Amino acid sequence: MDLSIFLIQCLNSLQYGLLLFLVAMGLTLIFGIMGVINLAHGSFYMIGAYMAYALSPIVASAFGGGFFSVLIIGLVLAVILGYFLEWAFFSFLYDRDHLQQVLMTYGLILVFEELRSLLVGDDVHGVQPPDFLAGVIPLGDVMTYPVYRLFISAVCLLLALGMYYIFTRTRLGMMIRAGSTNREMVQSLGIDIKLLYRIVFAAGVALAAFAGMISAPVSTVYPGMGSQVLIICFVVVVIGGIGSIRGAFLAAMLIGFVDTFGKVLLPEAAGVLVYVLMALILLWKPDGLFKTS
Amino acid sequence: MKLFRTTLIAAAILGFSSASFAEDAKPLKVGLMLPATGTYAALGTAIENGFKLYTKEQGDKLGGRPIEFIKVDDESDPAKATDNVNKLIKGDNVDVLIGTVHSGVAMAMAKAAKESGTILIVPNAGAQAVTGPMCSPNIFRSSFSNWQPGYAMGEVVAQKGHKKVVTITWKYAAGDESVQGFKDGFTKSGGEVIKELNLPFPNVEFQALLTEIAALKPDAVYTFFAGGGAVKFVKDYKAAGLKDSIPLYGAGFLTDGTLEAQGGDAEGLLTTLHYADKLDNAKDKAFRTAYNDAYKMQPDVYAVQGYDAAQILKVGLDAVQGDVSKKAEFAAAVEAAKFDSPRGEFTLSKAHNPVQDIYLREAKGLENPSISIASKALADPAKGCSMK
Missing domain, CATH: 3.40.50.2300 (Response regulator)
Known part of the structure; x- marks a missing residue:
């Protein structure tokens, strides 16, 4: 592997790592901070991707189109969905044991898959990136790199910084962190913990859907796409240390590099390398890289 | 006597009807x-x-x-x-x-x-x-059989004058068998497969391997992907700038039922399958x-x-x-x-297994019309079958 190829592979790793972080961010909120085992995370991601596909013609006819109006409308719908789901289902789950959380969120997967099949069908769909991001940048003499992938990376970095800021530097972040440690105490201090959690949950769903919408042009839209990202998202959150945004970011980067170079250097073992990495890290640090308690 | 006759007729009718029922x-x-x-x-x-x-x-x-x-x-x-x-x-x-x-x-x-x-x-x-x-x-x-379209494409790629080819597929039975078919057809005609790239099924993060293809600079690439993976691979291959410099060939599933989602990025791709449009x-x-x-x-x-x-x-x-x-x-x-x-x-x-013609098809718009027969009455070698 010569230097230029090595550098391109590093870029691939970074880009994949950032994409993973983007997809796992919603799970960091719902599973990491709120402590609900949310298997339906992949479904929220899938809903986002299908919204990017299904909303663009509707938005195009109503507002004359626009990539960002689709994103905003999709985000609003996702927040409403998250708010409703928390009110109708998840608010009953905080004090239940993990098995009941697993059962209910698994049920949601089935419901969303069936609804998707009824509403949009079982075909594979492509989503075009907006024109101003559709170009490519030449890389070496043979390859090019799509601008849209770099755009995703930039969006992801911004979101990561924003999340980190909210959680460590603002009053809202403080309340959320306090609520995850001791619910009753926070409530007795006069904070409406129910509303707070409803908002955090809605934000988690919106983040997952946003990840689906923004990665749809790269990932394409197809049945079962949610279950593909689900496991790797849990790996990111667990390696990073449950509840830690910094940890999730680092974990996503690590996985990006291990997966990319694993595919090239150890193709026979590419499928298990990420899980070997997870096992090693958990042996070394059973609570993940950055445990927040 | 009369009673006997009625019984006989009744029995015959019953017997007949039950027999015909069974038949x-x-x-x-x-x-x-x-x-x-x-x-x-x-x-x-x-x-x-x-x-x-x-x-x-x-x-x-x-x-x-x-x-x-x-x-x-x-x-x-x-x-x-x-x-x-x-x-x-x-x-x-x-x-x-x-x-x-x-x-x-x-x-x-x-x-x-x-x-x-x-x-x-x-x-x-x-x-x-x-x-x-x-x-x-x-x-x-x-x-x-997975071997059939691969073998036919091996012959086609060799006829096009390509000498060094890289294959890429998911590491599972269908992918392995399709690539094996391609190798059988291609090496028989003097070609060489310089590298077999694999990724775990159903992983669709192709960027690392596309970079590897760009580094190897083969004459052509053979691939087996289907469904969502096929859509993403074709789009990523185009976005990586490889489509014009390194021709891509595939088993027919690469462009079957996926052309609308591939949105033009599959235009002109050649694939082999036992069925085609405009036959x-x-x-x-x-x-x-x-x-x-x-x-x-x-x-x-x-x-x-x-x-x-x-x-x-x-x-x-x-x-x-x-x-x-x-x-x-x-x-x-x-x-x-x-x-x-x-x-x-x-x-x-x-x-x-069917002994059948394998068509060479070219993706045009939303169809895969046949441009020629890649392999006539092709039979699978049926390795390991005792009925040959």
């Missing part, structure tokens, strides 16, 4: 084990539509018996396959099994059918083993019209495979007058028959 009114139980949910749901529907289109053309009877369908959704889940197939064979006592799309599930069906002796017709799954080591007088396939044969035209009338959509290769599965069943059942216990006669009739399929005429090999 043609007892319905033929056809177990359809196809995916109705999950990634392959659309394929399962197409196969069932094709199958029922043919039985309808035959007046809803095969071998003189009316047909009763018993459906099971196999969910394309190999873990549930053995239970599902046993439910059909032992619980419902089906006479015939039809299924399925997923190779892992089809293998479990073949194993169960081999043990119980139930007639099985596989309408899609291309796993070599079904007509290889698992082959059996009562197991048939109406589709293809110049009367049977295909009639089939397409009938299918469109019945289901209000255009048929695809899966519908053809379902239709032909029903044709195979009819030929066998006609030879034994609907008596599925006569397996040797059933198999002999099917082996001797020529099937008039929308894909063109085909026969079945000794191992019961």
Whole structure:
């Protein structure tokens, strides 16, 4: 592997790592901070991707189109969905044991898959990136790199910084962190913990859907796409240390590099390398890289 | 005497009617084990539509018996396959099994059918083993083996003058077998596969391997991907700037049912398959019209495979007058028959896999029209089959 190829592979790793972080961010909120085992995370991601596909013609006819109006409308719908789901289902789950959380969120997967099949069908769909991001940048003499992938990376970095800021530097972040440690105490201090959690949950769903919408042009839209990202998202959150945004970011980067170079250097073992990495890290640090308690 | 005569007549009528009941009114139980949910749901529907289109053309009877369908959704889940197939064979006592799309599930069906002796017709799954080591007088396939399109493409790529080729696929049976077919066809004609790239199924993060292809700079790339993976691979290959510098060739599933989602990035890609659009044969035209009338959509290769599965069943059942216990006669009739399929005429090999023309197709708009026949009457080598 010569230097230029090595550098391109590093870029691939970074880009994949950032994409993973983007997809796992919603799970960091719902599973990491709120402590609900949310298997339906992949479904929220899938809903986002299908919204990017299904909303663009509707938005195009109503507002004359626009990539960002689709994103905003999709985000609003996702927040409403998250708010409703928390009110109708998840608010009953905080004090239940993990098995009941697993059962209910698994049920949601089935419901969303069936609804998707009824509403949009079982075909594979492509989503075009907006024109101003559709170009490519030449890389070496043979390859090019799509601008849209770099755009995703930039969006992801911004979101990561924003999340980190909210959680460590603002009053809202403080309340959320306090609520995850001791619910009753926070409530007795006069904070409406129910509303707070409803908002955090809605934000988690919106983040997952946003990840689906923004990665749809790269990932394409197809049945079962949610279950593909689900496991790797849990790996990111667990390696990073449950509840830690910094940890999730680092974990996503690590996985990006291990997966990319694993595919090239150890193709026979590419499928298990990420899980070997997870096992090693958990042996070394059973609570993940950055445990927040 | 009068009483005796009435009894005799009554007995005769009763006997006759019950005999005729046994002969043609007892319905033929056809177990359809196809995916109705999950990634392959659309394929399962197409196969069932094709199958029922043919039985309808035959007046809803095969071998003189009316047909009763018993459906099971196999969910394309190999873990549930053995239970599902046993439910059909032992619980419902089906006479015939039809299924399925997923190779892992089809293998479990073949194993169960081999043990119980139930007639099985596989309408899609291309796993070599079904007509290889698992082959059996009562197991048939109406589709293809993974080796066939790959082998035909190997010959085509060699004829185009490419010497050094990189292959890329998922690391699972279908991908491995397709690449093996390609290697057999390509190296026989003097080409060399310089690197076989793999990634775990169903991983779709191709960027690392595309970079590797750019570094290796081969003359061409051969690939086997299907469904969502095929869409993403073709788009990523184009976005990585490789489409114009390193030509991409693939097994037909790369561009089948995926062209709309690929949105122009697949334009001009060459693929090989046993079916194509714009085939110049009367049977295909009639089939397409009938299918469109019945289901209000255009048929695809899966519908053809379902239709032909029903044709195979009819030929066998006609030879034994609907008596599925006569397996040797059933198999002999099917082996001797020529099937008039929308894909063109085909026969079945000794191992019961189609001996068929493989078309070279070029993606144009939303269709894959045939541009030539890549390999005429191509038979699978059926490695490991004892019936050769």
